[in-house]
Amino acid sequence: MDKITMAHGSGGKDMHELINSLMIKELDNGILRRRSDSAAFKTGAGEIAFTTDSYVVTPIIFPGGDIGSLAVHGTVNDLSVCGARPLYLSLALVIEEGLDRKVLERIVASIKNAAKKAGVQVIAGDTKVVGRGACDKIYINTSGIGRVFYRGLSVRSIRPQDAVIVSGGLGEHAVSVLSKREGINFGTEVLSDSAPLNGMIEKALKASRNIRFMRDPTRGGLATTLNEIAGGSGFGIALEEKDIPVSEGVRGACELLGFDPLYLACEGRALFITAPGDADKVLRALKSANFGRGARIIGKVTSGHKGKVYMRTNSGGLRLVDMLSGEQLPRIC
Amino acid sequence: MDKITMAHGSGGKDMHELINSLMIKELDNGILRRRSDSAAFKTGAGEIAFTTDSYVVTPIIFPGGDIGSLAVHGTVNDLSVCGARPLYLSLALVIEEGLDRKVLERIVASIKNAAKKAGVQVIAGDTKVVGRGACDKIYINTSGIGRVFYRGLSVRSIRPQDAVIVSGGLGEHAVSVLSKREGINFGTEVLSDSAPLNGMIEKALKASRNIRFMRDPTRGGLATTLNEIAGGSGFGIALEEKDIPVSEGVRGACELLGFDPLYLACEGRALFITAPGDADKVLRALKSANFGRGARIIGKVTSGHKGKVYMRTNSGGLRLVDMLSGEQLPRIC
Numbered sequence: 001m002d003k004i005t006m007a008h009g010s011g012g013k014d015m016h017e018l019i020n021s022l023m024i025k026e027l028d029n030g031i032l033r034r035r036s037d038s039a040a041f042k043t044g045a046g047e048i049a050f051t052t053d054s055y056v057v058t059p060i061i062f063p064g065g066d067i068g069s070l071a072v073h074g075t076v077n078d079l080s081v082c083g084a085r086p087l088y089l090s091l092a093l094v095i096e097e098g099l100d101r102k103v104l105e106r107i108v109a110s111i112k113n114a115a116k117k118a119g120v121q122v123i124a125g126d127t128k129v130v131g132r133g134a135c136d137k138i139y140i141n142t143s144g145i146g147r148v149f150y151r152g153l154s155v156r157s158i159r160p161q162d163a164v165i166v167s168g169g170l171g172e173h174a175v176s177v178l179s180k181r182e183g184i185n186f187g188t189e190v191l192s193d194s195a196p197l198n199g200m201i202e203k204a205l206k207a208s209r210n211i212r213f214m215r216d217p218t219r220g221g222l223a224t225t226l227n228e229i230a231g232g233s234g235f236g237i238a239l240e241e242k243d244i245p246v247s248e249g250v251r252g253a254c255e256l257l258g259f260d261p262l263y264l265a266c267e268g269r270a271l272f273i274t275a276p277g278d279a280d281k282v283l284r285a286l287k288s289a290n291f292g293r294g295a296r297i298i299g300k301v302t303s304g305h306k307g308k309v310y311m312r313t314n315s316g317g318l319r320l321v322d323m324l325s326g327e328q329l330p331r332i333c
Numbered sequence: 334m335d336k337i338t339m340a341h342g343s344g345g346k347d348m349h350e351l352i353n354s355l356m357i358k359e360l361d362n363g364i365l366r367r368r369s370d371s372a373a374f375k376t377g378a379g380e381i382a383f384t385t386d387s388y389v390v391t392p393i394i395f396p397g398g399d400i401g402s403l404a405v406h407g408t409v410n411d412l413s414v415c416g417a418r419p420l421y422l423s424l425a426l427v428i429e430e431g432l433d434r435k436v437l438e439r440i441v442a443s444i445k446n447a448a449k450k451a452g453v454q455v456i457a458g459d460t461k462v463v464g465r466g467a468c469d470k471i472y473i474n475t476s477g478i479g480r481v482f483y484r485g486l487s488v489r490s491i492r493p494q495d496a497v498i499v500s501g502g503l504g505e506h507a508v509s510v511l512s513k514r515e516g517i518n519f520g521t522e523v524l525s526d527s528a529p530l531n532g533m534i535e536k537a538l539k540a541s542r543n544i545r546f547m548r549d550p551t552r553g554g555l556a557t558t559l560n561e562i563a564g565g566s567g568f569g570i571a572l573e574e575k576d577i578p579v580s581e582g583v584r585g586a587c588e589l590l591g592f593d594p595l596y597l598a599c600e601g602r603a604l605f606i607t608a609p610g611d612a613d614k615v616l617r618a619l620k621s622a623n624f625g626r627g628a629r630i631i632g633k634v635t636s637g638h639k640g641k642v643y644m645r646t647n648s649g650g651l652r653l654v655d656m657l658s659g660e661q662l663p664r665i666c
Contacts, residue, residue, distance in 0.1 A: 010553065011598070011657060012557055013657065015552075036415055037411040038383060038479065039382065039383045039384065040415065041380070042381075044378045045375075046376065047374070048375075048478075049371035050371060050374065051372065052425045053425065054426075054427050079370075082369055084373070088383060092387045094387050094427075124383050126387055128387050135472070136463065136468075141425050143385055143474075148373055219348075220343060323346050324346065325346045
C-alpha cells in the first residue's frame with residue numbers, strides 16, 4: 001500500500017493496520033500502547049498547562065524542518081513560554097487521500113525524532129482521511145500538557161525599564177517556507193529556525209527569578225507579539241533597530257520582496273521580558289543553550305508610549321511598530 | 334465583515350478581533366480570558382485522562398446536530414468511556430477562506446451550548462484560515478482532559494458470560510449525515526444521536542462496581558468496536574440480532590442503500606461490558622438517564638469463538654460479524 005486511501009480513515013482493518021504499523025510502532029510508549037480512547041497518566045497536585053495548535057503549512061517539507069517537527073516544536077514552545085515543563089502531546093492527523101505513504105512515514109519519523117529531542121511523549125492520537133482536494137496533503141493538530149514549575153509569569157508583572165530579549169534571529173522560518181513554496185533562491189539558503197525551546201527556556205528560568213513574561217513570536221512576528229505584550233502590560237516598548245538580530249539571508253529576502261522582518265513568523269525563538277538587573281544573567285544563560293546562541297537585548301519597557309511599540313531606527317528616527325494589519329502576503333501559517 | 338478572510342488567520346488585528354468578539358466572548362471563562370499561549374488549571378494528585386479527535390464531517394450542519402456540537406460530544410464521550418469525568422477542552426479550528434461569518438457564529442454557539450450541557454470548559458484554542466479549496470468549510474479538533482474516577486476498566490478485565498449492553502439505537506448519526514449530504518429522503522427524518530454521554534455513564538458507574546469496559550461505537554460502528562474488544566479480551570462475543578436496537582428510519586435507509594447498521598457510526602451511544610449479575614442494574618441506570626432510554630442487553634462474552642464476534646440472526650443462523658474491511662461508502666467520518 002503506497003498511497004493513503006479513504007479506507008485508512010474508515011475505522012476498519014486498513015486504519016488499524018496503519019495505526020499499528022506506523023503510528024504506534026514509531027511513537028511507541030507505554031501509554032500509547034494501551035490504545036485506549038483516552039490516554040491516562042498519573043500526576044501529583046499542582047498546576048497543569050494545556051495548549052493546542054493546528055499546523056497547515058505549505059509546503060509540508062521545507063529547508064530546516066517539516067510539518068511534523070514543526071507541530072511538535074510549536075506545542076512544546078507554547079507550553080514552555082508559560083513556565084511549564086512539556087510532558088505529553090496528542091497528535092491528530094487529517095490526511096488527504098492519495099498522500100504517498102512514504103511521505104507520511106517521513107513525517108511520523110520526524111515527529112518521533114522531535115518528540116525525543118524535546119523529551120515529550122505522544123500519548124493520544126487520531127487519524128482522519130479526507131477526499132482528494134479536501135485538505136492540502138496533511139494537517140496536524142498537536143495539543144500539549146505540561147507541568148507549571150515557574151509561577152507568576154504575566155504581562156501584569158511587567159515594569160518600566162524591564163529588558164526585552166529575543167533568543168535569536170527573526171523570520172528564518174517564514175523565509176525558509178516562502179523560498180521553498182515560491183521556488184525563490186535568495187542566494188544563501190535560509191533554514192527554518194523551528195526548534196524545541198524547553199531546554200533553553202529552563203536554563204533562563206534557572207538563571208533568574210525575575211523573568212516577567214515570555215512568548216514565542218510566531219504568526220504576526222515580533223511586532224505583533226510585542227504589541228500584545230505592550231497592550232496587556234499598559235506600558236510602552238522601545239526597540240533599538242541596530243540590536244535586532246536579522247540574518248543576511250532574511251535581510252536579503254525582505255529587501256527583494258518588500259517584507260519587514262519584524263512581522264515574519266519564527267518557530268524557534270522566544271521573547272523574554274526580564275527585570276533590568278537580571279537581563280545579563282538571562283542573556284548569558286540563553287547564549288549557553290542550544291538554540292539561544294544568537295540572543296540579544298533588543299529594547300526596554302517604557303512608562304511612556306503606553307500600549308505602543310516604538311523603534312529607534314538605524315537612521316536615528318523613531319518609528320511606530322504597529323500590530324500586523326490585514327495579511328502579510330504570502331501567508332506562512 | 335461577513336466572510337472569513339485569510340487575514341483572520343494572520344496573527345494580526347483581524348484575527349484578534351475575531352477571537353475576542355467571537356471565541357472568547359462566547360466561550361467565556363476565567364482561564365480562557367487570560368489569553369495565554371497555554372491554559373493553566375490546578376489539579377489534585379491522581380490520574381488524568383487525555384484524548385484528541387479531529388472532525389471533518391460533511392455537511393457541517395445535519396439533522397440533530399452540527400460539527401461544533403459533534404466535536405464537543407465526541408471528545409466528552411472519549412473521556413467518559415475511560416472512566417473519567419470530562420473537565421476541559423481545547424478547540425482548534427481550521428477554517429476555509431470565504432466561510433460565512435454567520436455559519437462560524439452558529440458553530441461557535443453550538444460549541445458553547447454543547448460544552449455547557451456537558452459541564453466542560455473550553456480553555457485553550459487556535460484558529461487557522463486556509464485558502465479556498467484547502468479544506469471543506471471547517472475542520473475542528475477538540476482535545477480533552479478529564480479526571481479518572483473509576484479505575485480498572487480494561488479489555489483484560491472481561492470474562493466469559495459478561496453481558497454486552499448498548500445504550501441506544503445504532504447508526505442514527507450516520508444516516509442523518511448521509512441523508513443530508515446526498516439529499517435522500519428516507520420517509521421518516523432520522524436525527525443524529527450525537528450527545529454528551531458523561532451524565533449517563535456516571536449513572537451506570539454508580540450503579541455497578543463491576544463494569545469491565547466501555548467504548549463508544551463511532552467509526553466502523555458496533556461491529557468494529559466489538560471486534561476490537563473481542564480481540565483485546567481474547568474471548569468471543571455472541572450477539573442476538575433480535576435484541577439489537579435499530580430504529581425504523583435507520584432500518585429503512587439501510588434496506589434502500591444496502592448498508593448494515595452494525596457498521597454505521599454512532600456519536601451518542603456507548604457499549605458496556607458488565608459482570609452478568611450487574612447487567613440489570615446497569616440497564617436500569619442507563620434507562621433512567623437522558624440518552625440511555627433505548628438501552629438493551631444485546632449479547633454476551635463467550636469462552637469459545639476466541640477473538641471473534643458472532644450473531645444469532647433472526648432467521649436462526651449464526652453469522653460471523655467481521656471488522657469493517659475497506660471502506661463503507663459513502664463515508665461518514
